[in-house]
Amino acid sequence: MNAEMLYALRDVAGVPSHPVTFLILGVLTFALHILAVQVMLGASGLVIWGALSKAAYQRQLAQAMLGVAKIAVSVAVVLGVAPLLFVQVIYDPFWYTSNVLSAWWVIGFIVILTVAYLLMYFFYAKNHHLGTQKTICPGSMILSLALMLVVGFIMHVLTYQMLSPDQWMQWYAPNGEIDASGRKLHDYNLWRFGFFISLSVLVISGWLFAYRHYISHRTDVDNGYLQWLKGLATVLSLAGGIVALAFGIGWMATLPDSQAGFGFSPWVGLAAVLISLTAVMPKLIGSRVNAPLFGYGLFGLAAITVIVVAIAREVLRWNILFGDFGYNALDYPVNMDWYSTLLFFGTFVIIGGLVLSYFLTVAWQAGQTEGVYTPSPAVTRLGNLSILLITLWIIHFFVLGLWVWLR
Amino acid sequence: MEMLGLYPTWLEPMVGSGWVVAIISTIHVLASHTSVGAAMVFAYLAVVAYRQDKPELLDYIKKYGMFLLVFSYVIGSITGPGIWFSTTVASPRGISALIHSFVWKWATEWVFFVIEVVGVYLVVYLVGKVDQKTHMRIAVIFGLASYTTMLIIIGILSFMMWPGKEVWFTEGGYLNGFYGANTFAQLAMRTAFMFTMTAVVGGIVASGIKELAFKKAMLRRLAVLGIVSTLAGSLLFQWYLHTLPEQAHIVLENRLPDYFQPALMMVLSGILAYFLFTLVMPRLIVPAIAGVMTVAILVFGLWPEEVARESIRKPFVAGQYVYSNQVIARDVPGLGIKSEIPLLEEKGFLQSHVFLPENLRTVTPDNARAVGHALAMTACSNCHSLTDTGIRPLAKYFGGNTDVGDIKDYLLGALATGNTLYMPKIPLTDSEAEALAVYIGALKDDTVAENYAATRKPLAQAGEK
Numbered sequence: 001m002n003a004e005m006l007y008a009l010r011d012v013a014g015v016p017s018h019p020v021t022f023l024i025l026g027v028l029t030f031a032l033h034i035l036a037v038q039v040m041l042g043a044s045g046l047v048i049w050g051a052l053s054k055a056a057y058q059r060q061l062a063q064a065m066l067g068v069a070k071i072a073v074s075v076a077v078v079l080g081v082a083p084l085l086f087v088q089v090i091y092d093p094f095w096y097t098s099n100v101l102s103a104w105w106v107i108g109f110i111v112i113l114t115v116a117y118l119l120m121y122f123f124y125a126k127n128h129h130l131g132t133q134k135t136i137c138p139g140s141m142i143l144s145l146a147l148m149l150v151v152g153f154i155m156h157v158l159t160y161q162m163l164s165p166d167q168w169m170q171w172y173a174p175n176g177e178i179d180a181s182g183r184k185l186h187d188y189n190l191w192r193f194g195f196f197i198s199l200s201v202l203v204i205s206g207w208l209f210a211y212r213h214y215i216s217h218r219t220d221v222d223n224g225y226l227q228w229l230k231g232l233a234t235v236l237s238l239a240g241g242i243v244a245l246a247f248g249i250g251w252m253a254t255l256p257d258s259q260a261g262f263g264f265s266p267w268v269g270l271a272a273v274l275i276s277l278t279a280v281m282p283k284l285i286g287s288r289v290n291a292p293l294f295g296y297g298l299f300g301l302a303a304i305t306v307i308v309v310a311i312a313r314e315v316l317r318w319n320i321l322f323g324d325f326g327y328n329a330l331d332y333p334v335n336m337d338w339y340s341t342l343l344f345f346g347t348f349v350i351i352g353g354l355v356l357s358y359f360l361t362v363a364w365q366a367g368q369t370e371g372v373y374t375p376s377p378a379v380t381r382l383g384n385l386s387i388l389l390i391t392l393w394i395i396h397f398f399v400l401g402l403w404v405w406l407r
Numbered sequence: 408m409e410m411l412g413l414y415p416t417w418l419e420p421m422v423g424s425g426w427v428v429a430i431i432s433t434i435h436v437l438a439s440h441t442s443v444g445a446a447m448v449f450a451y452l453a454v455v456a457y458r459q460d461k462p463e464l465l466d467y468i469k470k471y472g473m474f475l476l477v478f479s480y481v482i483g484s485i486t487g488p489g490i491w492f493s494t495t496v497a498s499p500r501g502i503s504a505l506i507h508s509f510v511w512k513w514a515t516e517w518v519f520f521v522i523e524v525v526g527v528y529l530v531v532y533l534v535g536k537v538d539q540k541t542h543m544r545i546a547v548i549f550g551l552a553s554y555t556t557m558l559i560i561i562g563i564l565s566f567m568m569w570p571g572k573e574v575w576f577t578e579g580g581y582l583n584g585f586y587g588a589n590t591f592a593q594l595a596m597r598t599a600f601m602f603t604m605t606a607v608v609g610g611i612v613a614s615g616i617k618e619l620a621f622k623k624a625m626l627r628r629l630a631v632l633g634i635v636s637t638l639a640g641s642l643l644f645q646w647y648l649h650t651l652p653e654q655a656h657i658v659l660e661n662r663l664p665d666y667f668q669p670a671l672m673m674v675l676s677g678i679l680a681y682f683l684f685t686l687v688m689p690r691l692i693v694p695a696i697a698g699v700m701t702v703a704i705l706v707f708g709l710w711p712e713e714v715a716r717e718s719i720r721k722p723f724v725a726g727q728y729v730y731s732n733q734v735i736a737r738d739v740p741g742l743g744i745k746s747e748i749p750l751l752e753e754k755g756f757l758q759s760h761v762f763l764p765e766n767l768r769t770v771t772p773d774n775a776r777a778v779g780h781a782l783a784m785t786a787c788s789n790c791h792s793l794t795d796t797g798i799r800p801l802a803k804y805f806g807g808n809t810d811v812g813d814i815k816d817y818l819l820g821a822l823a824t825g826n827t828l829y830m831p832k833i834p835l836t837d838s839e840a841e842a843l844a845v846y847i848g849a850l851k852d853d854t855v856a857e858n859y860a861a862t863r864k865p866l867a868q869a870g871e872k
Contacts (some may be wrong), residue, residue, distance in 0.1 A: 005761045008410035011556040011734055012744045013507040046559060077484050078524045081517050084488055088506045096414050096499035103496035104415035107427060117481045172415045173764040175833050180418035180784055324604035335742050340511035347799045352518040359525050374538045383544040390551040404586040
């Protein structure tokens with residue numbers, strides 16, 4: 001598959017803004033998506049660990065993490081829509097080909113994810129009081145996590161196959177005979193997959209510190225539980241960091257020959273430093289973890305680490321597709337459309353920012369309030385403004401639409 | 408060498424890739440319409456609960472909300488991207504055309520989708536934990552954001568059928584593609600039927616309410632909502648039909664089965680009868696009945712509607728410029744798009760297709776069947792199953808005729824010239840038409856390919872000498 005063929009596969013309509021916009025948004029939204037995935041995986045692991053244990057603190061944590069895992073799946077799905085959109089915009093030749101070549105698994109992804117999520121809800125429905133009552137049907141949660149890992153692996157393969165245009169024809173028509181069944185997963189790298197999965201241990205440790213700090217203000221939480229959480233999160237961060245680094249080294253060591261030096265690039269170096277820092281930070285700061293800056297900051301550090309990892313991943317993809325195959329995603333023809341571009345950024349920044357600030361403030365405060373929470377006038381104004389702005393958005397939709405239709 | 412940017416083909420032998428898309432889409436429509444409708448009903452109930460001090464309505468919201476989380480926000484939110492996935496593997500250039508014109512609109516919808524998902528959790532989990540007025544405010548934001556996602560997707564779906572304004576072809580522009588009569592007619596119709604689905608699915612939860620008086624009251628509210636929305640939807644459906652272009656009407660009249668219209672009327676009548684029964688005898692409604700009704704709507708209402716919608720845009724799959732077989736069928740000067748038909752007429756599929764093994768680029772007596780198979784996958788399989796099952800099996804369209812010459816004549820006379828209603832123009836070269844004819848003939852009779860090779864080989868060898 002040469003560059004001319006890859007360029008021929010590009011969509012003939014071009015893109016409505018400069019491609020770099022989609023590249024940046026793709027990296028950022030992927031980072032947020034994978035962060036939610038890692039929280040979900042880490043929380044699910046802790047749920048199973050606690051559900052199979054008789055220790056009170058473990059079970060108490062399992063109950064809390066079950067709620068986290070359930071919501072994290074939703075968040076991961078909704079956040080995953082964005083990178084899925086942007087990858088189709090500038091990497092369409094690679095994404096579509098990879099998907100078609102493993103089409104059966106692409107459809108399987110949807111079915112398996114649905115089953116995995118329903119199993120998690122089933123476990124939740126059966127175990128509302130995990131902290132105090134015997135675990136019912138732990139197998140459903142174990143199977144749910146196992147299936148989540150399967151869908152993760154499918155997504156890993158789809159992303160990985162994108163990077164091998166030189167092998168596509170061999171996969172599609174081995175020995176000149178077309179195999180259009182889409183039943184095969186053609187290529188994978190367990191080091192790379194293991195790296196992203198193992199990061200969930202590091203991420204969930206940061207999450208546990210944040211969770212610990214969040215509940216520390218409540219009067220119904222005992223101090224022993226908080227101390228135990230601190231110890232657990234500290235161990236997890238160290239272990240997660242070491243495992244992630246090991247997988248990361250394995251990944252870099254198994255890159256194609258043309259990219260053999262990438263492991264020594266600045267982005268990989270920065271990612272390695274951040275992973276190490278996130279891993280040892282709880283030990284370094286000691287008792288200062290009780291301060292809000294560190295309590296929540298550790299999760300923030302983990303999030304920054306994931307963003308840098310996402311950037312490094314993108315740089316690697318760029319290096320392979322441009323360096324090895326001559327495909328430049330940034331020279332995609334542009335059919336500039338200012339209206340839809342500005343509408344997105346306006347909606348994203350103003351409405352998205354405002355409404356989510358309101359939602360998260362209310363949820364945060366309500367969680368820390370014993371009894372019924374009534375927001376302050378300032379927070380309420382934020383809510384009213386949210387309603388006003390969405391209403392204006394809807395009015396704009398109809399007014400503009402009718403004008404275009406009737407003119 | 409100028410290449411045609413066609414992707415590999417995915418061949419699903421049992422039902423065909425088109426039906427895989429249709430199945431996922433139908434499930435998604437049920438789940439997503441229910442979620443949007445429920446979001447708006449929640450907003451209404453939250454307002455009533457606050458203004459009339461009826462906390463029991465909030466209990467209903469919580470109960471329905473938990474159900475909704477599983478029904479709509481697990482199944483709905485996964486099958487949503489699931490449609491992308493399935494169309495990606497079934498019709499990559501079709502979904503690509505929509506993505507590349509409307510990426511920002513989809514991204515904007517995503518913002519509201521995030522708000523919606525966070526909103527539904529707050530609406531469900533904050534009942535009793537925040538004051539009623541705040542809960543009402545959150546429910547209203549949730550309802551508005553949810554409806555906004557529908558506003559956006561309807562415009563994209565309308566473009567998929569027909570770009571909003573004819574001028575889009577010459578001038579381009581997102582607004583010209585997005586807005587048109589069909590956009591608003593479809594929006595109005597879907598909004599009405601969205602409440603119908605909400606009323607049916609809401610019945611599953613309402614019918615399980617233990618307190619009889621509250622159960623009756625909720626079911627009656629839902630029944631009224633269902634009756635009004637079904638009647639309104641039926642009227643708006645007529646408006647929708649009125650906005651369809653002439654080509655779609657021709658397809659409707661000629662390609663859909665005769666029983667389609669009467670069956671549609673029966674489905675609508677059945678739904679109305681169910682709501683009237685609910686209104687009069689709410690006590691007798693139990694979750695199982697409401698559940699069966701939900702499945703009935705899925706199978707007898709949404710499935711035919713989705714299939715019909717898929718049919719009437721033929722032979723195109725997106726924007727009236729991408730054929731179902733992924734070939735760009737016309738110029739769109741507004742976006743600098745050139746038709747690929749001239750390239751095909753000049754070089755044919757075999758010399759221009761990116762994903763074709765080299766041994767199939769030239770037709771020989773020995774490989775004619777394999778080349779024909781590759782061509783059938785490329786040019787036909789999006790709409791015609793290549794096996795006996797699935798959507799419109801290809802073999803059934805030739806009346807059992809296995810004569811290679813006859814089939815080739817048809818392919819060159821009716822398809823390559825674009826003179827068949829409902830079918831794309833497929834400009835096969837002479838040798839391509841012959842190879843495809845061998846393949847089609849062999850679908851019914853295995854010996855066709857062998858006989859063809861046996862008779863053509865000596866001729867080919869003589870030609871070489």
